[in-house]
Amino acid sequence: MKIALTSQGDSLEAGLDPRFGRAENFIVLDTETREAVIVPNTQNLNAPQGAGIQAAATVAAAGVEAVITGHCGPKAFKVLTTANIRVFNTNAKTGRDAVALFIAGKLAEAEKADVEGHWMA
Amino acid sequence: MRRKIKIAVASGKGGTGKTTVALALADAAGAGTLLLDCDVEQPNCHLFLTAKATEEPVTVLKPRVEEELCNGCGRCLEVCQFNAIALLGKKILLFQDLCHGCGGCVRVCPRGALREEASRIGEIGIGSTNTLSLIEGRLSIGQSMSPPLIRAVKEHSMESSGIVITDCPPGTACPMAAAVRDSDFVVLVTEPTPFGLHDLGLAVDTLRLLKLPLGVVINRSDNGDESVQAYCYTKGIPVLLEIPNRREIAEAYSRGVSLLKAVPELRTEFEQVLKTIEKISGSEPVK
Numbered sequence: 324m325k326i327a328l329t330s331q332g333d334s335l336e337a338g339l340d341p342r343f344g345r346a347e348n349f350i351v352l353d354t355e356t357r358e359a360v361i362v363p364n365t366q367n368l369n370a371p372q373g374a375g376i377q378a379a380a381t382v383a384a385a386g387v388e389a390v391i392t393g394h395c396g397p398k399a400f401k402v403l404t405t406a407n408i409r410v411f412n413t414n415a416k417t418g419r420d421a422v423a424l425f426i427a428g429k430l431a432e433a434e435k436a437d438v439e440g441h442w443m444a
Numbered sequence: 445m446r447r448k449i450k451i452a453v454a455s456g457k458g459g460t461g462k463t464t465v466a467l468a469l470a471d472a473a474g475a476g477t478l479l480l481d482c483d484v485e486q487p488n489c490h491l492f493l494t495a496k497a498t499e500e501p502v503t504v505l506k507p508r509v510e511e512e513l514c515n516g517c518g519r520c521l522e523v524c525q526f527n528a529i530a531l532l533g534k535k536i537l538l539f540q541d542l543c544h545g546c547g548g549c550v551r552v553c554p555r556g557a558l559r560e561e562a563s564r565i566g567e568i569g570i571g572s573t574n575t576l577s578l579i580e581g582r583l584s585i586g587q588s589m590s591p592p593l594i595r596a597v598k599e600h601s602m603e604s605s606g607i608v609i610t611d612c613p614p615g616t617a618c619p620m621a622a623a624v625r626d627s628d629f630v631v632l633v634t635e636p637t638p639f640g641l642h643d644l645g646l647a648v649d650t651l652r653l654l655k656l657p658l659g660v661v662i663n664r665s666d667n668g669d670e671s672v673q674a675y676c677y678t679k680g681i682p683v684l685l686e687i688p689n690r691r692e693i694a695e696a697y698s699r700g701v702s703l704l705k706a707v708p709e710l711r712t713e714f715e716q717v718l719k720t721i722e723k724i725s726g727s728e729p730v731k
Contacts, residue, residue, distance in 0.1 A: 373527020
C-alpha cells in the first residue's frame with residue numbers, strides 16, 4: 324500500500340511534520356517494497372490560504388491510500404476523504420516511528436478533522 | 445451649499461475613535477451629509493443615530509460546477525489565485541469560502557462547465573435622520589470577504605451632492621484599502637501611544653502608496669506621549685485636531701450619545717477641521 328507522511332526533512336529519520344497543509348515535504352512510501360519518494364510541498368508553504376486543499380490534491384495525485392500526519396484541518400480532510408484517502412493522526416517524533424506505529428496497527432483512523440483551519444502549534 | 449467632497453475616516457489601530465470622529469464630522473458638516481459605515485464587520489454608527497432603515501441584500505457571483513460538462517482539464521485551477529479549487533483525478537472540488545468571486549475560472553473554462561450564481565454576503569441598511577443619511581454595510585456572519593460589500597456601500601455615494609463621510613474598517617489590508625479608495629481626503633485617527641504610533645505609520649505608508657491626501661486626529665491626546673506629534677511633524681502631516689481624554693466623552697459614548705452632543709463646544713473645532721480639509725484637498729467651499 325502507498326502511504327504519505329508529512330516530514331520536516333527528506334528522510335524517514337527526520338521529524339514527522341505536525342502540519343499537513345504546510346508540511347515541509349511529503350514522503351510517499353510503498354509499505355511492501357519500502358520504496359520512498361520525496362514529494363516537496365514548496366508551493367503551499369507560503370500560500371496565504373488553501374494550503375491544505377492543494378496539499379491534499381498533491382498526495383492524491385501521488386496515488387496514496389493513507390496519510391499519516393500530526394494534524395489535519397477541515398478542508399484538507401474533505402479533499403482527502405473525497406479522494407478515498409484515509410487519515411491517521413499521530414504525535415510520533417520521526418517518520419520512521421510513525422510508519423512503525425501504522426504498520427503495527429496502532430494508529431486509529433481519523434473520522435474528522437482534528438484541528439480548525441490555520442491552527443498554530 | 446458645500447461642494448461635494450468625500451472624506452474617509454480610517455486608522456491603523458482599532459479602537460482609536462474612528463466612529464466617534466466620523467459621526468462628529470458628519471454632525472459638523474450639517475444637513476445633506478451622507479455617512480457611509482464601511483466598517484462592515486462591526487458597523488456601529490447606527491447606535492448613535494435614530495435612523496429609520498430599509499435593507500437590501502448584497503451578493504457576489506461565485507462559481508458552481510456542472511459535473512456532467514466538466515472534463516477535469518484543470519484550467520480553472522491554474523487561474524485561481526486563492527487555492528479555492530482542487531482537482532482530484534478528473535473531478536474538481538470548489539471551496540466557496542476561499543473564493544473571492546473574481547470570475548477567472550468561469551472565463552477560462554473551455555467547456556462552460558462553471559456557472560456563476562449569486563451568493564449573499566451581507567446587506568446594506570439605508571436610513572436617515574433629520575439632517576443626515578446613513579448607509580451601512582453589514583457582513584453576514586461567517587463571511588470573510590468584505591471588500592465587495594464595502595464597494596456596494598460606496599456606490600451609494602454617487603447619490604449625494606454634499607459631503608460624504610466614510611467610517612472605514614481598521615487596519616491596512618484590503619478592507620481598509622477598499623474603503624478609502626476614491627476619497628478626496630483621509631482622516632487618520634490615532635492615540636498618542638506606542639501602539640497608536642506604530643499602526644499610524646503603517647496606515648500612512650498605505651495611504652501614500654494609494655496617493656491619498658491625509659491628516660491626523662489625535663484622540664485621548666493628553667493620555668500618552670509626544671511621539672505621534674513628533675512623527676507627524678517629521679513626515680509633514682497636518683494634525684487636524686486633538687481630542688482630550690475626558691471621562692464624560694467615554695461615558696456618553698457608552699450610552700450611545702455622540703461626541704458633539706456630549707461636548708458641544710467641540711463643534712466649532714470640527715467645523716474648522718472640515719474647512720482645513722476642503723482647503724487641502726482643493727475644493728473650497730462654495731457659498
